Amino acid sequence: MNASDRTPADLLRSALATDPARPLVTFYDDATGERIELSVTTFANWVAKTANLLQGDLAAAPGDRLALLLPAHWQSAVWLLACSSVGVVVDIGGDPADADLVVAGPGHFDAGLACSGERVALSLAPLGRRFPQPPAGYLDYAVEVPSQGDRFAPYAPVDPDAPALAVDGIEFTGAQLVERARADAAGFGLAPGSRLLSGRSYDSWEGLSAGLYAPLAAGGSVVLCPYLGELSQEGLAKRVDSERVTKTAV
Structure with missing residues (x-):
């Protein structure tokens, strides 16, 4: 990664x-049973569309x-980077x-x-599907984001x-x-190309770091598994092998 990067959005651009x-x-x-893999290009495209939704429509x-108010999920990761792109402060569980x-x-x-401001709802259904009927008082993210630039x-x-970012009562600047x-x-021993398997939730810095920020900063990638604790030892071993995992954070 570029040593001059000072925000998460900078890390993604690099x-x-x-x-x-x-x-x-x-x-x-x-x-x-959902599995979805996003390349840097695909993830960045989702981030750009979401940032345009934030800055423009919202x-x-x-x-x-x-x-x-989202769990550890690929769409949560998109929102984190989109907010960084605009300069919006993310308050986790705020x-x-x-x-x-x-x-x-x-x-x-x-x-x-x-x-009292704008509200956006995510179904978190496989493939980012829209709601049959969005919750009252909310925009449906899956309806609003595809047409964005x-x-x-x-x-x-x-x-x-x-x-x-605010999490666990602690506020961070982009540079921090x-x-x-x-x-x-x-600390994880990550390097470019590392694959970090994370079963941590997104309600703490440790979960956010393992589940997105640390792999991004290292030039690696994350395998995000919020139900990791429910896998058998055999299932975990198969996941590690099939995903070419090099480090784990449980």
């Missing part, structure tokens, strides 16, 4: 310039606060009443209505020293987030 075809996020939902601006926008998944729609340019440069992700990558 990954796109270095090796766009390599896998970046592989997601398993063992409850439904009128989000740098410094706005977004309550992210109070919707204190947020300018809310992005919610199943189980959080009622709570999300406390947000494939390239994104922020209206204003993102300040790496501005708040970017990148610095910590690089340190975690070194």
Whole structure:
């Protein structure tokens, strides 16, 4: 990765310039049997479309606060990088009443209505399917995002020293987030091409780092398995072998 990268969006741009075809996020939902693998190019395309939705249709601006009420999921990872691209502060599991926008998944729609700003719902169904009928008071992400542009340019440069992420009561700037992700990558022993298998949730820094930021900072990739603890030892061994996993974070 480029030593001058100071925001997560910078890290993604460097990954796109270095090796766009390599896998970046592989997601398993063992409850439904879903497996989806996104290359750097495909992931970056989802990020650009989501950032355009944020900046354009949702009128989000740098410094706005977004309550992210989603589990560890490939679409959650997309939202994290899209917010970084715009300069929106992601508040993991944040109070919707204190947020300018809310992005919610199943189980959080009622709570999300406390947000007086824009609300976006994700079904988290396989292949990112839309709702048969979106929850009342919400836009359906799967309906809104496909028509967005494939390239994104922020209206204003993102300040790496501005708040970017809040989790576990701790707030990080973009630059602090990148610095910590690089340190975690070194701690995991990650290098370009490493494959980190993560079963951690996205409700802590440790889960967010293992499940996205550290592999991105290292030039590696993540195999995101939120139901990893339910696999047998044999199933885990097969997953590690089939996905060419080099490191694990359980």
